[in-house]
């Protein structure tokens with residue numbers, strides 16, 4: 001069965017294929033959209049346990065428009081950790097109009 005739930009973080013197409021693995025075992029994907037800027041992307045959450053839940057919650061806060069400092073305070077998280085996640089979101093070309101479920105699927109995909 002093809003990969004159906006992974007979305008390219010750049011162009012949001014579902015037309016992506018598995019593209020080998022990183023040395024640490026994280027699954028790589030390749031976007032099949034010829035016009036896409038980001039051809040190879042990585043959903044590297046697999047196998048990482050520490051901070052996974054916190055990261056998800058930070059992302060959820062970000063999706064609901066919370067600022068980084070506000071998120072850190074509300075979650076009782078370290079501000080540096082929160083900023084790291086926010087920075088990661090910008091690397092995914094995350095945009096406020098992006099549907100949260102799609103974004104979650106993208107990040108949670110193993």
Ligand SMILES: [Zn+2]
Nearest residue numbers: 008011031036
């Ligand atoms: Zn793409």
